Amino acid sequence: MTNDLLPDDIAQRRPCGSIGPGDDGGTVVVAGFVEDLRNLGNIAFLTVRDRSGKVQLTLLKKKMPELFALASSLSRESVVAATAKVQRSEKANAGFELLPSQLRLLGAAESPLPLGPADAVGVEVETALNNRFLDLRRPQTMAVFLCRAAILRGVREQLQQEDFIEVQTPKIVATATEGGAGLFPMQYFERKAYLNQSPQLYKQILMASGLDRVWEVGPAFRAEEHNTTRHLNEFTSIDIEMAYADDEAVMGVLERVLQAAMRSLNEHAPDALRTLGVTLVPPQLPLPRITYDHCRALAAKRDITVAFGEDLSMEVLRAIADELPDLYFITRWPSAAKPFYIRPVPDSPQHSFAFDLQYREKEITSGGQRVHDVGMLQQRLLDQGLDPEAFAYYLKAFRYGMPPHAGWGLGADRLTLILTQRENVRECVLFPRDRERIVP
Ligand code: AMO
Numbered sequence: 001m002t003n004d005l006l007p008d009d010i011a012q013r014r015p016c017g018s019i020g021p022g023d024d025g026g027t028v029v030v031a032g033f034v035e036d037l038r039n040l041g042n043i044a045f046l047t048v049r050d051r052s053g054k055v056q057l058t059l060l061k062k063k064m065p066e067l068f069a070l071a072s073s074l075s076r077e078s079v080v081a082a083t084a085k086v087q088r089s090e091k092a093n094a095g096f097e098l099l100p101s102q103l104r105l106l107g108a109a110e111s112p113l114p115l116g117p118a119d120a121v122g123v124e125v126e127t128a129l130n131n132r133f134l135d136l137r138r139p140q141t142m143a144v145f146l147c148r149a150a151i152l153r154g155v156r157e158q159l160q161q162e163d164f165i166e167v168q169t170p171k172i173v174a175t176a177t178e179g180g181a182g183l184f185p186m187q188y189f190e191r192k193a194y195l196n197q198s199p200q201l202y203k204q205i206l207m208a209s210g211l212d213r214v215w216e217v218g219p220a221f222r223a224e225e226h227n228t229t230r231h232l233n234e235f236t237s238i239d240i241e242m243a244y245a246d247d248e249a250v251m252g253v254l255e256r257v258l259q260a261a262m263r264s265l266n267e268h269a270p271d272a273l274r275t276l277g278v279t280l281v282p283p284q285l286p287l288p289r290i291t292y293d294h295c296r297a298l299a300a301k302r303d304i305t306v307a308f309g310e311d312l313s314m315e316v317l318r319a320i321a322d323e324l325p326d327l328y329f330i331t332r333w334p335s336a337a338k339p340f341y342i343r344p345v346p347d348s349p350q351h352s353f354a355f356d357l358q359y360r361e362k363e364i365t366s367g368g369q370r371v372h373d374v375g376m377l378q379q380r381l382l383d384q385g386l387d388p389e390a391f392a393y394y395l396k397a398f399r400y401g402m403p404p405h406a407g408w409g410l411g412a413d414r415l416t417l418i419l420t421q422r423e424n425v426r427e428c429v430l431f432p433r434d435r436e437r438i439v440p
Helices: 065-073 127-128 139-161 200-208 245-266 271-274 293-302 314-321 374-383 388-396 412-419
Strands: 029-041 043-050 055-058 079-088 096-107 184-188 190-193 212-220 234-243 290-292 327-330 348-352 354-359 362-369 406-412
Touching: 029 065, 029 096, 043 065, 043 079, 055 065, 055 212, 055 327, 139 212, 139 234, 139 245, 139 271, 139 412, 184 290, 190 406, 200 212, 200 388, 200 406, 234 412, 245 271, 245 290, 245 327, 245 354, 245 406, 290 293, 293 314, 293 327, 293 412, 354 374, 354 406, 362 412, 374 388
Parallel strands: 055 096, 290 327
Antiparallel strands: 029 043, 029 079, 043 055, 079 096, 184 190, 212 234, 234 406, 327 354, 354 362, 362 406
């Protein structure tokens, strides 16, 4: 390597966590953040941390005065690289220590730190988010994002295996999909446009293209008024749409995707799960399916009245969750409570083929079978006070041969929240956007 900024042997860098007593006698290159320095006068111990773990470098003043002086001057969280000999040691906690022959300071850290990654005390969510890059150096925070990546890996692998084609649809759009209230308007040259709330309309248009099974993972934007531990203004939506399928078929896909996400976590992020103290037990399939009407009956048993068509309040959902396993579907929602694209049940049109997947009282997925008849779709738009003209580009795809289809949208952030057992969805997003936050 001919880069004066980096040590020649940096390409041979070993993850700190991969080094063990078995490397005794060998020479290794490590690089990472200075977690701690203990200077005992004649001997100093420098702990260096990277994503995989920590190593301790032992520096003897007499043997290497220059390295000792450099190590002693390092501020916490500075970035260093070292070339060192591995030596088995009964005294060191890890069963070995590293004796450096070279030590380089690659990036000094200022002091004091706005947040101490190695501090034992917890960090307030606000402080953590304001200093996210430092917060991520804390093993607990890092673990959440290693889990998030493993979850998405499992989702992707399962959908690929089931022959879904990954697509990307526009995020600058002309119409709402999930109701006008939560739209972010933007100026698009001479016209008004919006940030997309969901890939809904585009994934449905693609059902008229012959792609048949599509999926997407991407940002979705909602101008939510709520400032809760579940709502974000920018979230990551995992969407599928499937031709020649009904609500039951896509619920099956969702069940398998959930199982795959959990399998992937256990397989690819076992250490991260351990760091978070999470034990995952994949659920028994099929998951229970209870109807909206059944939910109303359960609420009534607790003297809570839910009028038909009303959304289920947190209070009601908590009461229902008490009687069911963690994950369950609520099916057959009232047509009026669901978007225009959801298909009403033919012999009971006030009910629809919409479902939600719940984790206790939290909704993590919505989906359903769609209206694919263009006349009915126009009527549904009108019934919901929307202007079919504004949806002309969408309706067009239903006029020239549209297969029956169904799909769902799963919030990646909420999925991570429940699988990592965190409390606030902001903990599961690198740089969350909420009512108060647009930096960092
Ligand atoms: P829905 O609006 O229910 O359905 O959204 C689907 C899922 O996306 C997640 N989600 C959110 N996560 C964090 N913050 C938010 N503000 C937020 N809003 C939604 C949730 C939710 O279950 N087009 C339909 C899906 C479909 O029918 O295919 C839709 O967007 O986990």
